[in-house]
Amino acid sequence: MTLSALDAAPIARRSLHDEVVTRVRDLIIEGALAPGTRIHEGQLCDKLAISRTPLREALKVLASEGLIELMPNRGAVVRKPTPPEVLDTLVVIGALEALAAEYACRNASETEIAELRAIHRRMLEFYARRDRLEYFKLNQSIHNAIVRLSGNRTLVATHDTLQARIKRVRFMGNDRAEQWQNSIAEHEEMIRALEARDPARLGAALRLHMENAWKRVRDAL
Amino acid sequence: MTLSALDAAPIARRSLHDEVVTRVRDLIIEGALAPGTRIHEGQLCDKLAISRTPLREALKVLASEGLIELMPNRGAVVRKPTPPEVLDTLVVIGALEALAAEYACRNASETEIAELRAIHRRMLEFYARRDRLEYFKLNQSIHNAIVRLSGNRTLVATHDTLQARIKRVRFMGNDRAEQWQNSIAEHEEMIRALEARDPARLGAALRLHMENAWKRVRDAL
DNA sequence: CTCCTGCATTCTGAATGCAAAATGCTTGAT
DNA sequence: ATCAAGCATTTTGCATTCAGAATGCAGGAG
Numbered sequence: 001m002t003l004s005a006l007d008a009a010p011i012a013r014r015s016l017h018d019e020v021v022t023r024v025r026d027l028i029i030e031g032a033l034a035p036g037t038r039i040h041e042g043q044l045c046d047k048l049a050i051s052r053t054p055l056r057e058a059l060k061v062l063a064s065e066g067l068i069e070l071m072p073n074r075g076a077v078v079r080k081p082t083p084p085e086v087l088d089t090l091v092v093i094g095a096l097e098a099l100a101a102e103y104a105c106r107n108a109s110e111t112e113i114a115e116l117r118a119i120h121r122r123m124l125e126f127y128a129r130r131d132r133l134e135y136f137k138l139n140q141s142i143h144n145a146i147v148r149l150s151g152n153r154t155l156v157a158t159h160d161t162l163q164a165r166i167k168r169v170r171f172m173g174n175d176r177a178e179q180w181q182n183s184i185a186e187h188e189e190m191i192r193a194l195e196a197r198d199p200a201r202l203g204a205a206l207r208l209h210m211e212n213a214w215k216r217v218r219d220a221l
Numbered sequence: 222m223t224l225s226a227l228d229a230a231p232i233a234r235r236s237l238h239d240e241v242v243t244r245v246r247d248l249i250i251e252g253a254l255a256p257g258t259r260i261h262e263g264q265l266c267d268k269l270a271i272s273r274t275p276l277r278e279a280l281k282v283l284a285s286e287g288l289i290e291l292m293p294n295r296g297a298v299v300r301k302p303t304p305p306e307v308l309d310t311l312v313v314i315g316a317l318e319a320l321a322a323e324y325a326c327r328n329a330s331e332t333e334i335a336e337l338r339a340i341h342r343r344m345l346e347f348y349a350r351r352d353r354l355e356y357f358k359l360n361q362s363i364h365n366a367i368v369r370l371s372g373n374r375t376l377v378a379t380h381d382t383l384q385a386r387i388k389r390v391r392f393m394g395n396d397r398a399e400q401w402q403n404s405i406a407e408h409e410e411m412i413r414a415l416e417a418r419d420p421a422r423l424g425a426a427l428r429l430h431m432e433n434a435w436k437r438v439r440d441a442l
Numbered sequence: 443c444t445c446c447t448g449c450a451t452t453c454t455g456a457a458t459g460c461a462a463a464a465t466g467c468t469t470g471a472t
Numbered sequence: 473a474t475c476a477a478g479c480a481t482t483t484t485g486c487a488t489t490c491a492g493a494a495t496g497c498a499g500g501a502g
Binding site: 013014015017053056057058060061063064065066070072073085088089091092095096098099152153154155157158162 | 234235236238274277278279281282284285286287291293294306309310312313316317319320373374375376378379383
């Protein structure tokens with residue numbers, strides 16, 4: 001057996017700071033580190049069992065992602081998006097998803113669209129059970145899936161970054177029952193538009209969904 | 222004299238890593254650090270007269286901006302965007318500028334629009350003198366100005382990041398005379414559309430401009 | 443009693459040190 | 473002569489250390 005024959009995947013070696021970035025990012029998105037929380041380097045280092053160097057590297061990255069704010073000589077604070085900032089971000093996300101919609105309608109395979117419909121159905125189940133967290137996750141994953149169907153990696157990355165910034169706020173805002181129901185109706189329309197491969201209709205649905213997302217979130221701020 | 226009376230501006234204290242980020246970013250965008258260049262930490266530290274810690278922090282940030290690539294245990298390399306990546310980025314930038322156009326047409330004051338027209342005129346002067354670098358800078362600043370007129374800070378930041386990634390490539394691509402001329406015609410149309418406050422027309426002009434930017438750049442890759 | 447000043451403590455920013463990984467060179471075997 | 477293995481050097485990754493800034497507290501003046 002030749003060596004070139006076996007296709008051994010390269011051993012994934014994640015550097016510490018990279019691991020820390022994702023870990024802390026998740027802590028922020030999940031809300032374990034709430035907005036406004038002061039991040040003590042020493043404490044976090046102890047919890048993660050690492051030295052300050054990789055943590056500080058990670059904090060710089062998270063700051064450039066807009067998740068935390070660095071105050072010179074005074075440490076880092078988990079960023080709490082202001083209402084206009086949330087609106088601005090939603091507007092951009094809406095435009096990005098509308099762009100993705102055009103490409104998705106063109107590029108997506110029937111299988112991929114079917115998978116989206118499947119996610120939607122699973123989401124409805126969680127809605128029936130009033131499982132807000134799982135519902136929310138699937139909700140987000142539908143939007144992500146549409147963006148991924150565009151096949152545009154830059155678009156995906158940009159969308160992910162922006163979404164991360166306001167994920168928490170959106171989750172908090174989605175707590176009233178009728179809002180929840182409206183959101184589902186909008187999703188239904190999105191899927192239909194995609195199944196019809198009608199980019200204008202899908203784009204419109206996505207933009208409307210974003211506008212309504214703002215209305216739903218606004219009050220919670 | 223009371224203390225509250227004098228309005229002393231707070232002393233701007235930039236941390237070292239922050240300074241380094243902008244410095245190295247500029248080096249990359251200006252081309253002093255060409256794509257593919259291996260970044261030796263030691264050498265760069267000597268040049269900037271700093272220790273490795275702030276430089277390494279800066280490199281992490283630049284990697285998250287997509288300007289360099291970190292290879293675990295093997296250092297950093299200035300990223301050279303692949304052709305599909307450039308196209309993807311241009312597509313997203315086009316969508317963002319089209320979005321900005323809508324808001325700019327609504328929000329921009331007459332003064333601001335006049336300033337844009339002034340930049341355009343200055344750009345034409347550099348064109349007449351065949352000063353490619355200064356022409357290019359003003360060209361970019363028109364796009365930036367339109368995006369800023371949207372009043373959407375998230376949009377501005379996102380646009381800036383994406384633009385930085387392909388600035389160099391775009392500059393390199395804009396070297397043939399007829400391309401140059403076409404680009405100017407498209408800019409003329411953009412300004413007219415803004416003066417007419419016609420978002421659809423401006424958006425279309427921007428998208429067309431991006432499509433053509435791709436055609437102009439494509440051959441240079 | 444209140445408020446300001448000065449000092450001790452704590453925390454951040456940056457430099458240095460150390461271990462592990464990668465690179466390059468030399469040497470030796472075929 | 474060619475190629476590979478082993479060693480020396482370089483470079484990266486992370487921990488530790490040191491210096492400077494901010495915070496909090498105590499003591500003293502008004």
